[in-house]
Amino acid sequence: xxxxxxxxxxxxxxxxxxxxxxxxxxxxxxxxxxxxxxxxxxxxxxxxxxxxxxxxxxxxxxxxxxxxxxxxxxxxxxxxxxxxxxxxxxxxxxxxxxxxxxxxxxxxxxxxxxxxxxxxxxxxxxxxxxxxxxxxxxxxxxxxxxxxxxxxxxxxxxxxxxxxxxxxxxxxxxxxxxxxxxxxxxxxxxxxxxxxxxxxxxxxxxxxxxxxxxxxxxxxxxxxxxxxxxxxxxxxxxxxxxxxxxxxxxxxxxxxxxxxxxxxxxxxxxxxxxxxxxxxxxxxxxxxxxxxx
Amino acid sequence: xxxxxxxxxxxxxxxxxxxxxxxxxxxxxxxxxxxxxxxxxxxxxxxxxxxxxxxxxxxxxxxxxxxxxxxxxxxxxxxxxxxxxxxxxxxxxxxxxxxxxxxxxxxxxxxxxxxxxxxxxxxxxxxxxxxxxxxxxxxxxxxxxxxxxxxx
Ligand SMILES: Cc1cc2nc3c(=O)[nH]c(=O)nc-3n(C[C@H](O)[C@H](O)[C@H](O)COP(=O)(O)OP(=O)(O)OC[C@H]3O[C@@H](n4cnc5c(N)ncnc54)[C@H](O)[C@@H]3O)c2cc1C
Ligand code: FES
Ligand code: FES
Numbered sequence: 001x002x003x004x005x006x007x008x009x010x011x012x013x014x015x016x017x018x019x020x021x022x023x024x025x026x027x028x029x030x031x032x033x034x035x036x037x038x039x040x041x042x043x044x045x046x047x048x049x050x051x052x053x054x055x056x057x058x059x060x061x062x063x064x065x066x067x068x069x070x071x072x073x074x075x076x077x078x079x080x081x082x083x084x085x086x087x088x089x090x091x092x093x094x095x096x097x098x099x100x101x102x103x104x105x106x107x108x109x110x111x112x113x114x115x116x117x118x119x120x121x122x123x124x125x126x127x128x129x130x131x132x133x134x135x136x137x138x139x140x141x142x143x144x145x146x147x148x149x150x151x152x153x154x155x156x157x158x159x160x161x162x163x164x165x166x167x168x169x170x171x172x173x174x175x176x177x178x179x180x181x182x183x184x185x186x187x188x189x190x191x192x193x194x195x196x197x198x199x200x201x202x203x204x205x206x207x208x209x210x211x212x213x214x215x216x217x218x219x220x221x222x223x224x225x226x227x228x229x230x231x232x233x234x235x236x237x238x239x240x241x242x243x244x245x246x247x248x249x250x251x252x253x254x255x256x257x258x259x260x261x262x263x264x265x266x267x268x269x270x271x272x273x274x275x276x277x278x279x280x281x282x283x284x285x286x287x288x289x290x291x292x293x
Numbered sequence: 294x295x296x297x298x299x300x301x302x303x304x305x306x307x308x309x310x311x312x313x314x315x316x317x318x319x320x321x322x323x324x325x326x327x328x329x330x331x332x333x334x335x336x337x338x339x340x341x342x343x344x345x346x347x348x349x350x351x352x353x354x355x356x357x358x359x360x361x362x363x364x365x366x367x368x369x370x371x372x373x374x375x376x377x378x379x380x381x382x383x384x385x386x387x388x389x390x391x392x393x394x395x396x397x398x399x400x401x402x403x404x405x406x407x408x409x410x411x412x413x414x415x416x417x418x419x420x421x422x423x424x425x426x427x428x429x430x431x432x433x434x435x436x437x438x439x440x441x442x443x444x445x
Contacts, residue, residue, distance in 0.1 A: 004311040004312050005311060006294070006311045006355065006357045008357065008358075029355070029358070032353050032354055032355060032358065033335055033350075033353055036314065036352075036353040036354070036355065037334050037335065037353060039312070040333075045312065049311070049355075051355070051357060051358055053358055077347065100335070100423065101338070101422045101423025101424075102348055102401065102404075102419060102420055102421075102422060102423055103335070103338060103341055103348050103349050103350045103401070103423040104335055104350070104423060106344075106347040106348060106349050107349050107350070107353070107354065
């Protein structure tokens with residue numbers, strides 16, 4: 001006799017009532033693309049599953065002057081097709097569009113990708129480069145924000161308490177910044193061949209970088225924000241030399257992070273390709289040999 | 294748990310185990326055995342069905358999550374004894390060989406055409422990127438979808 005109970009709240013008020021009695025055997029379920037596989041592998045057959053997909057009020061993508069706001073049950077397909085996300089959070093549009101397959105993106109959510117906290121989670125890398133925060137609700141009905149970086153502990157662990165649910169992802173809008181995301185290898189590829197990266201650059205009219213954020217995924221338990229690489233790019237003009245410098249510092253960063261690991265020789269080469277790929281998309285003029293104006 | 298399922302336009306009230314997946318309910322309870330189980334982990338697409346207008350893998354969705362929503366399976370394509378134009382195009386183009394991937398492949402293509410009646414080759418490839426086929430090499434499948442589109 002299994003004792004799994006599924007609760008499908010349709011309002012946040014109902015969700016809070018269910019969360020108020022959450023215990024160690026309470027599980028959140030969104031798209032199920034990670035959870036159902038885990039449930040079957042680990043033979044979870046006892047406890048309460050909270051199905052969040054009926055919380056229709058959490059299906060939205062909107063923006064204010066300062067933030068793009070994405071509801072907790074919005075699918076990756078909806079996000080990758082959103083003109084708001086394309087305009088203000090390009091790296092997230094690119095990352096969501098590259099997750100799994102059409103069927104996976106039609107079911108999967110951002111909240112699930114964050115909470116699952118896999119080292120190669122594509123949207124986590126993009127969200128970190130965009131300084132995104134999540135809005136959480138708990139069993140006392142309190143609503144508060146946390147940085148994506150603080151939620152993801154890595155190696156499939158997160159810092160969420162058992163009565164906490166991600167209800168929204170907030171991405172600050174910065175009209176002077178541009179972002180992009182790239183990846184190599186699929187989730188199921190051997191660890192050696194997985195790598196992803198997202199960048200956010202701010203530059204002046206002379207194409208000189210004045211702010212940079214570079215986040216690399218799948219070279220550690222979680223994506224990490226490399227201030228070494230970012231700082232090396234400051235005050236540099238974006239041109240062909242810039243790309244060499246970017247690739248070199250990235251390689252040094254990879255050397256530092258995973259020297260001696262089996263994946264090191266592959267990833268130190270692959271990161272160059274990834275950088276090239278991102279720069280080509282962001283600044284196609286440079287790659288065709290022209291100068292930027 | 295007793296739940297209502299709307300499958301291919303017909304409502305069914307079924308007793309479902311909380312851990313049952315949509316694929317299990319379709320195949321075992323409703324005897325709709327078109328959707329196949331391949332990998333059981335979202336990788337192969339053999340179990341693809343259409344849920345509320347979009348293609349999903351029914352092996353990684355709990356039946357309880359699909360209750361009350363609109364489910365379309367491969368069995369819905371044939372109407373009054375006549376195959377859907379996609380099915381005909383698959384047959385005409387040799388896009389069916391062993392046939393194991395075919396129901397899932399057809400449902401991914403159907404979902405695409407429901408949203409986008411005139412897809413590009415790139416869009417067709419994206420629609421079937423989650424459907425593995427060991428036999429056809431995909432070229433014949435893409436050709437079949439193009440032919441079905443031309444027929445509209
Ligand atoms: C074939 C396949 C390919 C994939 N490819 C990729 C890929 O290329 N890149 C990639 O990054 N991922 C990939 N994934 C992993 C997966 O699709 C993503 O991690 C997805 O975004 C998870 O979202 P979900 O809604 O399905 O989460 P679920 O499976 O429902 O949940 C995942 C985890 O998050 C928790 N959770 C869910 N929602 C919430 C919430 N609102 N608040 C708190 N906790 C919550 C759950 O309890 C569970 O622990 C793939 C998966 C499969 C099966
Ligand atoms: S059986 Fe569902 S994707 Fe393979
Ligand atoms: S026809 Fe055999 S797997 Fe596709």
